[in-house]
Amino acid sequence: MTADPIEELAADEVLGPVVDEHGPVSIEPADDLFERLVVSLIRQQVSMDAAAAIRERLFETVEVTPESIVEADHADLHDAGLSEAKADYVESAANAFLTREWGRDAFAGMSDDAVEAELTDIHGVGPWTADMFLMFGLGREDVFPVGDLGIRKGMDRLFDDDMTRAEMTDTAERWRPYRSYASLYLWRAVEG
Numbered sequence: 001m002t003a004d005p006i007e008e009l010a011a012d013e014v015l016g017p018v019v020d021e022h023g024p025v026s027i028e029p030a031d032d033l034f035e036r037l038v039v040s041l042i043r044q045q046v047s048m049d050a051a052a053a054i055r056e057r058l059f060e061t062v063e064v065t066p067e068s069i070v071e072a073d074h075a076d077l078h079d080a081g082l083s084e085a086k087a088d089y090v091e092s093a094a095n096a097f098l099t100r101e102w103g104r105d106a107f108a109g110m111s112d113d114a115v116e117a118e119l120t121d122i123h124g125v126g127p128w129t130a131d132m133f134l135m136f137g138l139g140r141e142d143v144f145p146v147g148d149l150g151i152r153k154g155m156d157r158l159f160d161d162d163m164t165r166a167e168m169t170d171t172a173e174r175w176r177p178y179r180s181y182a183s184l185y186l187w188r189a190v191e192g
Helices: 005-010 016-022 033-043 048-061 066-071 074-079 084-099 104-108 112-119 127-137 149-159 165-175 179-191
Strands: none
Touching: 005 016, 005 179, 016 179, 033 048, 033 084, 033 127, 048 074, 066 084, 074 084, 112 127, 127 179, 149 165, 149 179, 165 179
16 A cells, blocks of 8 residues: 555644645646647746746647647747747757657656656756656656745745755655655745
8 A cells, every 4th residue: 555645744843734724735647748848848937927928929820739730830838928039948848758769658667767858958947957857747756956945935934944955855755655745745834
């Protein structure tokens, strides 16, 4: 019998009160992996509100499939709110999905590190974007996106300490193998 991630984290002396306050959370794989990667690319270094507006305009402007993105006019991508760099990133991701024939089966047998290595080989995809894909695309349960500002704020709030990324990663080991769930609670601790 496998352990319940929420029960395990509720027993943690630091994270437990956040679990109690916010209740159960879930990590589920996305229906469409390419769309999920595009959403993560859109969210890079912008506010959640700005990202939501760009996402809405992009999804209204083009069909968000690898084929449609490759065929899309860059002017349409810009009109939807993508910068020149992000339009290039989205197009690079589309090309990778097409040439590498990525789908759920392609990633199923890969470790988190292997998936990250594949993704960060794409122009514009860094560790943060790969972590978001692992969590929200593939539904992997043990990802700790230490590069995320919300995660760093959550760690600072819960541990009342200005930790380095290495210290945060070491501290988060206490939540293995459910660090993705812990990350959701860290975000909630900051968002309220």
